[in-house]
Amino acid sequence: MDLSCFKAYDLRGRVPDQLNPALAERIGRAYVEVTGARKVIVGYDIRLSSPEIAEALSSGLMAAGADVFDIGLCGTEQVYFATSHYKMDGGIMVTASHNPKDHNGMKMVGPESRPISSDNGLNEIRDRVPEPFADAPEQGRYEPLEVMSAYVDHLLGYVDAGVLTPLTIVCNAGNGGAGLVIDELEQHLPFDFIKIHHQPDGHFPNGVPNPILPENRAVTADAVIEQGAAMGIAWDGDYDRCFFFDENGRFIEGYYIVGLLADQFLRKTGGGKVIHDPRLTWNTLDLVKAAGGEAIESKTGHAFIKQRMRDEDAVYGGEMSAHHYFRDFAYCDSGMIPWLLVAERLCQSGQTLSSLIDARIEAYPASGEINRTIDDPPKVIAAIEAKYSVGAKKVSHVDGVSIEFDDWRFNLRMSNTEPVVRLNVESRANIPLMKEKTEELLAEMDRLNQEV
Structure with missing residues (x-):
């Protein structure tokens, strides 16, 4: 049995060879046996394969004796919300986020929406999947659950409605699920939403919804400029991440x-x-x-x-x-x-988003994350640390290595999933220094990589 869809934090793989309804059914059974959950939220994203996989998953959960509360088409955060809000034993979201359209996956949580990952149950679920199963003496029941209204009420609780003023906001759901929530929120907010790629569509007619890719940003940026909007927002497919554009259409790190x-x-x-x-x-x-x-x-x-x-x-x-x-x-x-809080800030301050951000970019200019494919990441990171820790003010190993000097610092870390090293550099109000040190570090990484 191919179980390669099990990753460190979630499940992701190609449909049907790495994930399919038959496997999803077994995953549901294994989830119940490993976690002991009796009441489980199930939701799914806009992918074409998601309803069928969610249905098979639910069958497995019920066969193992758990009651399934189906919240239907939604975003990952609605599974988190419903699991904690309704005090369920767990929740499973069928999604592959921003992966290619022929992929799917699952994100799992336990009570209080605590994440289930490889160090607290996901590996046990994986190892249980191939073993034989017996049906529970009493099948679980199935119940559709409407969560949108409670979820929208919760979202609106983060902002003070009294300070909100009319704003034009471009929103790009990337044909994912975010548009459904915007349509609900719109009725309660004084904002004029310019909606692009708004309809949920698992064919992804405008490309995979992943706004972090530079080639996917122009459509939002152009709409902001064209409409004279206060800001633009773009989401990935299951909208657990949002990305911002200021009133000039600039993508904000x-x-x-x-x-x-x-x-x-x-x-x-x-x-x-x-x-x-x-x-x-x-x-x-x-x-x-x-x-x-x-x-x-x-x-x-x-x-x-x-x-x-x-x-x-x-x-x-x-x-x-x-x-x-x-x-x-x-x-x-x-x-x-996040975007509700940013919109609230714009209304409260009367400032533009660019003016709020520009001052911070000037104070602490940053390289943004730069990825390099490296043959032997630990060796290269160790060599960089040995060289740069001499005379450094502070060296930290919370994640990879962070090395700090009076006027600049950098973090170098390995990817969890690929032979890639990720570099971030920032300085104190000195763009030329930040750029110079970024180039210097990249050149040193390339040199060390060739020596390996």
Whole structure:
């Protein structure tokens, strides 16, 4: 049995050779046997294969004795929301996020929407799948569950309706599921939405919804300029990530959004803890301190950040990869809460998004994440550390290696899934230095790679 769809954090693979209804049915049975769940939320994304896989998954869950609460076509965060809001034992979202259209997968959570990954149950589920199964003495029951209204009410609770003023906002759902939520939110907000690639369509007529790819950004940027919009927002297929464009159509690096959201949240809460990843940090540290909060660094990756947020009772957590986590959202990531908070800030401040962001880019210019294919990543990272740690102010190993000097710093880390090394460089108000050090490090990595 091909179980290659099981990854470190979730399941993803090609349909039907790596994931299909027969396998999904067995995964449902294994999920119940390993977790002991009795009430499970099931939702699915816009992919053409998703309804059939979700149905087979539900059959397996019920055969093993669990009741299935089917929330239908949705985003990953609605499974998170429903699992915690309705106090279920677990939830499974059928999605392959931004993978190619012939792929599918699953994201699994336990009680309180705690992630199930390879270090807390996912490997056990995988290992249980090929073994024989017996039906439970009593089959689970099936119940459709409407969650959109409770979910939309929850989202609206993050902003003060009284300060919202009319704004024109371009929204690009990428033919994923985000458009369905925008249509619901629209009735409660004074915003004029310019909707592009709005209809859910698993054929992905405008390409796979992945706004982080530069070639996918122009359509949102052009619409912002054409419509004179205050900002643009684009989502991936299951809308757990959102990406921002300012009023000039410029794509904004996720790093600067983390600082903006941390600041906005801390203003509301009057302090609290904020979790951030180690790749780029200075802007976030600066804003969190100024807003009376405490910044705490965590290893990159949703399972690590969610756990650290729970441990610290943090109000907000952000990754530069456009994942944003919220304490009141079961410590889970949402692609809807961030843009609501940014829109609220625009209304409150009367400032443009570019003016809010430009000051931060000038204070802490960053390279953005640069990936290099490296034959022996540990060896190259060790050699870079040996060279650059001499005279460094601080060396940290929270995730890969972070090396800090008075006026610039960098983080170098391995990918979890491919032979790629990821580099991020930032400086203090010195763009030429940031660029110079970025080129220097890339050249050194290339040189070391050739020596391997």
